[in-house]
Amino acid sequence: MTSEAPTRAYRRLSVEERRSQLLDAALSLFAVRAPEDVSLDDVAETAGVSRPLVYRYFPGGKQQLYEAALRSAAEELEHCFAEPPDGPLTRRLSNALDRYLAFVDQHDAGFSALLQGGSVVETSRTTAIVDGVRRAAAEHILSHLHVSHPDISDPAVEEPSPRLRMTVRMWITSVEAASLIWLDEEKEPPLDELRDWLVEQFVACLVATAARDAPTEAVVRAAIALEPADGPMGSLARRVLPVVSDAAHLL
Template identity: 30%
Template sequence: MAERILSPTGSRRRLSAEDRRSQIVETAAEVFIENGYQGTSLEDIAAHAGITRPLIYHYFRDKDALYLEVLTRARAALDAAIIDRVPADASPEEQLRGGIEGYFHFVRDHMHLWELLFGGGTAVAGAVAEEATRQRFETSEKIALLVSAAAPEEPALRANAYAHAISGAGEALTRWWQHHPEVSLEEIVELHMDTVWRGLGPILDSLG
């Protein structure tokens, strides 16, 4: 079952419209994670939420719209986990380490949501898949802003390329980590730092 980080909803009181919407999103995340996008229907989500399907349609036009809301909130939670651990006024290496620590803390604590964003639960075609890809690129764009802040003299195009390399390496290491649970969080952070900083560090240092 997914951890409730997409919204604070959890009360048994009569829900406001916004709380009801959040409850539907939370429940949908749980069902999508368990069954995948293709294997989930609005009837499944309504049954898990203890509501009727017409009530879902009151908030979302179809399954795609609901799935995109789940992805958007999960992506926002991941982005916040990365950004929140980046120390202000720190060296480029400390900023990079902070972002990597935030990413892998999210992976460790919310693996099911990570799987929803990067794994088999994603839609394979159509507008939903296109939006999921766009959101993944937006995460890399946020990382690019951190790279540019650490090395303002570096051309924006190269900073963007570095950010995508950092993001891609993190995703690949996460998949490797799933097969090696004996590796601690601290160790996986160091592995990512070793992978990225050996190439990026000298470049940023030369510009600092």
């Protein structure tokens, strides 16, 4: 454990490289253990450096290291939702979810500890970082829900309606919940299936909101126009029809 550490500590890394090495080591530990079970000694050992070196970079100790690691993870997580505004909406959402779910898969215990709350390292600052990620994800998704269909150009829908905004934020929260349940249930169902189902849940929520909110209806109509029959929305539509086949008395 200690024989190698001093040698490796003297490898010439720049300040930024060293900092990033320590954050990676911390993240890899927070990914498999609760924050309260990770010590600075563990981080030093994983990074192959001395404990004083960790303290030199993070004089505030574990709390500071945790918050820095969290900030670094938050940046990575925010990037998951950046997606070019081309192609069918469901394909863009699938791409973003693929990256998000890979992040969840990789950060595992750290992701759970963070979102489940009540952890010893949780403070109003860490909560603010997590809220920041939620807000950024919502803004990314909302930026795809502009009406860009040439037949519809109502300036009123440029700014998302409160109802559309609320729908997106609710879906993001439910994706978080699904991720936690998924980690808790030994990563079942497989990632691809979970992703497709979450996309379908989004489509369903969006359509239900469109049924009482004209700006959302414009967004849904524009999105439908871009969807191919062999895409997720077509597949969902064909599977929903038999489910509601006995609903004629409701129409």
